[in-house]
Amino acid sequence: MSDPAPDPAAPPAAFQRHDHGRCVASARASVEAACAERGLRLTPARARVLEILLDSHEALGAYDVLERLRAGGHAAQPPVAYRALDFLVANGFAHRIEKLNAFVACAHPDEGAETAHAPAFMICRGCRRVAETSAGPAAASVADAARDLGFEVERTVVEIEGVCPDCQARPSE
């Protein structure tokens, strides 16, 4: 609630130098607020997994998350990670990156659950960081075309694989 204008057309932070502490704090606050408002239970396990995802802008596999949970002294089995991730994804606090079988925290946790916004993801194959942007009217037009063919659209995945600015500058590329 501290940001009056939540950066409507700003470039996504993941590939930019930014105040990541603020970035994390604000995302966590948004999620806490949304949970309070919608009567969702942000339990310790879920909060911890959210923190793990927020920690970097990299996509983490469920087993990466699990490893970090264990590193925190929490003797967890796979379902622990999957259940927390399912909760976060179902409520729009995280997204699944299909191309990587991995997860990232949502960059706009304010905008309501799941279907509410139509994200597109830029996935860097160099550093595995993922920036979220809006698929916007482009995705809408593909979806409209599908509907014209009698197809009932439920979810749309747009994932762009490539190389982020930082990784283009690095030697390995």
Next chain:
Amino acid sequence: MSDPAPDPAAPPAAFQRHDHGRCVASARASVEAACAERGLRLTPARARVLEILLDSHEALGAYDVLERLRAGGHAAQPPVAYRALDFLVANGFAHRIEKLNAFVACAHPDEGAETAHAPAFMICRGCRRVAETSAGPAAASVADAARDLGFEVERTVVEIEGVCPDCQARPSE
């Protein structure tokens, strides 16, 4: 080489009633022609996997393909299926559906390898059939936006999950 006009703006066949025998024969002919032209070896294993994929418009997991290979008396191990699928995907004769970890035959095997066309997939969660259409200018505009942010785009995935006309008509929906 028998179709002068390869249905430029026609609705995708997967969800339509169509002459599937013709559909299979024409796809196979295109692939054979492309292989001859580009000096690719369409070996028996690869041809058989292509046939398996062409057989239905459903997305098949690598292990589904494997099972069908085995059903044909071919005592195959997983790498057999993966290698054939990799060949087909690398040369644009099949596509990987990220959302399902599965594969479908390409609907336009004429149009050259891999990056040549920008497909979008409609995935029915009822029957697992997948129809391929062109992502067209929509995907291009998202990709342009990404490039404007300094991101070097390599591949774009557009997958639309929903319910096909047939499955909408069925009771279970």
Next chain:
DNA sequence: AGTGAAATGTTATACAGTAACAGATGAGCG
């Protein structure tokens, strides 16, 4: 305090994908 729904802990297993190496096959060549 009592009750039902939701969340967690735990075991075991299913499904997806690959590394590595040995053997077969096939096109090109002297």
Next chain:
DNA sequence: CGCTCATCTGTTACTGTATAACATTTCACT
């Protein structure tokens, strides 16, 4: 023809991703 290199195939064993199922705990609400 018979060599040779590259590609394709066969096979073992393994890593990684995801879920079923059931016992137990926690929590909101009476």
